[in-house]
Amino acid sequence: MPLKRLTQLGVPVGIVMIVVMLVIPLPAVILDLLIAVNITGALLILLTAMYVTRPLDFAAFPAVLLVMTLFRLALNVSATRLVLLDGYAGKVIDTFGHFVVGGSLIVGLIIFVILLIIQFVVITNGAGRVAEVGARFTLDAMPGKQMAIDADLNSGLIDEDEARRRRSEVHAEADFYGSMDGASKFVKGDAIAAIIITMVNLIGGFAIGMTQKGMSPGDAVSTYSLLTVGDGLVSQIPALLLSVATGLIVTRGVGDQDMGSDIIRQVTARQLPLRIAGIAALALCLIPGLPKIPFILTGGVLLLISTRVEQDSDDATVTTHALEAAGPSNDSPEHLAAEIRVDPLGLELSADIIDLVDAGAGGDLLERVKALRRKIATEIGIVIPPVRTRDNLELPMNTYVVKVFGIEVARGEAPPGTVLAIGDHLGSLPGTPTREPVFGLDATWIAADLRGQAELSGATVVDRSAVITTHLAEIVTVHASRLLGREDVRLLTDVVKRTHPVVVDELTPALLSLGEVQQVLQALLDEGVSVRDLVRIYEALSLRAPYGKDLDSLVHAVRAALGPAIVAPHIVDGALHVISFEPQLEQRILESLRPTESGMTVVLDPATAQAVLGSLSQLLVDAENRNIRPVLVCAPQVRAAVHRMVTLAVDRLPVLSYSELNGNAQIRSVGIVTGERMMEVTA
Incomplete structure (x- = not known):
């Protein structure tokens, strides 16, 4: 009989035989x-x-x-x-x-x-009590563990398979301690x-x-x-x-x-308790009538072990001092050069929230930031520089600051011992009201032990590290074009050249320099377009560059090649909700284009420009109130100029051209903008 079959039958047959023993x-x-x-x-x-x-x-x-x-x-x-x-x-x-x-x-x-x-x-009584408490605490901690897994998954720290494994482990742990509570009986x-x-x-x-x-x-x-x-x-x-x-x-x-x-390992990890116990055992020999040899042997063994532990500590101390002596001095040119260098991306923490980066205290912020770099690379296609994290004693308590090239671009709070509860019905929870830093939602900093109560009330609860990581991700996305340096473009180009050498050799340096390629990639990032598909981007540039190096033309050629990928994020349930211009207004915009150093710009009279921007803002707000995220669609010849005009007033409205649309989505009109008023269309 195979071993697997034998193991399957062994336990059931054994239990049956146990029952037989009760009567035979x-x-x-x-x-x-x-x-x-x-x-x-x-x-x-x-x-x-x-x-x-x-x-x-x-x-x-x-x-x-x-x-x-x-x-x-x-x-x-x-x-x-x-x-x-x-x-x-x-x-x-x-x-x-x-x-x-x-x-x-x-x-x-x-x-x-x-x-x-x-x-x-x-x-039995002790084990039963421990099992009961363990089962209770394990069940109480399940929602928090599930939220932590979701936060790690959303921040990119783990993938779907790891999240699935952790969730099953949480359920298995709860089932185990629940079973142990009954088994102790x-x-x-x-x-x-x-x-x-x-x-x-x-x-x-x-x-x-x-x-x-x-x-x-x-x-x-x-x-x-x-x-x-x-x-x-x-x-x-x-x-x-x-x-x-x-x-x-x-x-x-x-x-x-x-x-x-x-x-x-833990009992013998420190020499002082061992030494005190050994001396105490030897001191018991002074009591009249007690046998001397057992206590002398016991105390001697403990003192011998403590000597060995102390020797290990001394070796570690000597090694540490040697490493410190071998390291560079604080006034060396290398050290001073590192100190004066401006970091592309920095995160500063006030003194009371340093625990977020202390792995010994359970802080995982540094690991989440590392995972964020991987997540950004897979989403928008650039490798952001390492985030230099340091403390800043001058910051107010509970505060963190995000800097780009040494300039503060964002600031937030992360009070110790709290979690952020996001929701509309948080009045019953004691805490400090605030606003979620990325989306501006109503939120409250509550004590960590109120997490379960907040989740029961329907709130979304995230820990401090997740709040900072999410905020940092938003800052990186907004400033992605500034963070894409010339060296980064060279690195990305070398990666493409390993698999598609002909594409790179055709483009650079024969047609475009790395600086010109960098400008195109930065323009795409400014418009929220991922540059992951560098092969198609370089192919489109190779086809367009022989006819001119105008930035708008190059960007338009790339966007046309990436059309489906650009439109896909805006499709919801198979539909693309669009705002468009009235044909007469679009013709006026085309006639008003004027060349500038930054590209073509729309030059309308102030009244018309104000009416157009006002109509766009109103249509966008009305659509968002209906939980719709529309895009503005216009002719390819005016798209770049319209984008520059719209970004100044409505920065969250994407601008697409007709040539970028594809037949995979159903087009639903949200509204039509005229020079004097807007015509709203109910979707």
């Missing part, structure tokens, strides 16, 4: 074998619980505990049947009843009671059952010996009571092992090693 008598030889299996299995479970690195590594423990408890009770029933019927229940129980306790009923009962007290009063019930079974066996054996066997009271006690005590001891030893395993599982924290390694 077993020979003494078989009972000895099963008792040996019971004791060995309990020892194996205890050792397994000691060597797991986290509780979920032994997720089957609650079910194993139930099966082993049922198995042990079945052995109790079988042993009781043999003791009462034959006055003999095998070599194991006979040995425990006579040899282990010296043939003394009193000694056996005392040992049995002590084992029960250890199991029932100490281990098995252990407690087993201890109570052992007391009852032993009392029944003592009374039943004494009665059977005197009434049915014709024994004297002394012989009945000697025969049946010692066997009953032996049966109780045989049952309580594996029961005690399983109780200890239960306590180890529910109290086991997550670590990198097994429990034994963690304990030894």
